[in-house]
Ligand SMILES: NC(=O)C1=CN([C@@H]2O[C@H](COP(=O)(O)OP(=O)(O)OC[C@H]3O[C@@H](n4cnc5c(N)ncnc54)[C@H](OP(=O)(O)O)[C@@H]3O)[C@@H](O)[C@H]2O)C=CC1
């Protein structure tokens with residue numbers, strides 16, 4: 001059985017460095033997909049209220065027979081819940097959907113700097129953390145200025161910042177500020193939703209190592225020290241993306257992949273993203 005390394009977050013909580021993401025997994029398929037991921041060996045699941053599939057994640061956890069403490073579960077505060085009371089309510093909705101009395105990590109999904117004050121939402125997460133219902137709290141899509149403002153104005157340092165990172169978007173400035181402040185970086189869309197997989201450099205390195213471009217890309221993330229959770233509904237890809245711990249990239253391979261950065265986002269820009277669900 002593969003042992004996935006863990007990183008120690010700034011509050012001492014251990015997080016498996018490789019997990020499984022469920023963005024765009026249809027709700028009705030989520031239980032089955034997550035059961036397969038758990039069967040492959042993943043013990044870290046990344047979901048969000050925004051994905052609409054927390055219930056399926058919870059059903060898979062219950063049906064898997066695994067102890068709750070064996071699986072690291074992250075979910076995120078949906079964008080519509082901007083004030084204290086509604087954020088507390090949304091968190092409880094997430095716990096209920098997941099069928100658990102706590103999560104391992106709870107994140108502010110987007111800073112929404114043009115919509116509302118993320119510092120106020122962070123104070124609600126601090127309260128949830130103090131209640132013990134989230135073993136750790138963090139942020140997602142926070143830019144360097146957002147991280148610095150939280151550090152200056154609030155008490156708990158976020159355990160993680162989950163941001164878009166892949167070979168076409170190294171996002172090194174936000175990673176560096178995270179490292180300076182003791183905030184681990186989680187890399188979302190780690191293979192850029194498949195867009196990097198035909199890249200000639202990744203194809204060449206993969207051929208040299210007798211691996212796939214996806215494996216080489218995910219290994220690059222791990223060697224940079226970030227947490228990753230690739231998504232796939234395809235069993236063979238779940239297995240491929242989990243087989244990362246019996247090879248290494250050389251310093252030259254790492255530098256060649258670093259060189260692919262072109263500042264290209266696949267997702268929204270956190271400074272301007274202002275999507276708030278209308279139901280809130
Ligand atoms: N905080 C945030 O704002 C965000 C967080 N996330 C998190 O990050 C996770 C991962 O990011 P995501 O956007 O899903 O994208 P990924 O970079 O993980 O790519 C997923 C896509 O790549 C395909 N794929 C997966 N593995 C392989 C492989 N080995 N070979 C070829 N194709 C492959 C999948 O297809 P198929 O499923 O058909 O096999 C799917 O289309 C999300 O699930 C979510 O948990 C993502 C976006 C934003």
Ligand SMILES: O=C(O)C(=O)[C@@H](O)[C@H](O)C(=O)CO
Pocket residue numbers: 023048050109267268
């Ligand atoms: O996957 C996520 O976590 C997201 O936040 C995305 O859904 C993001 O909101 C997006 O892709 C919007 O187009």
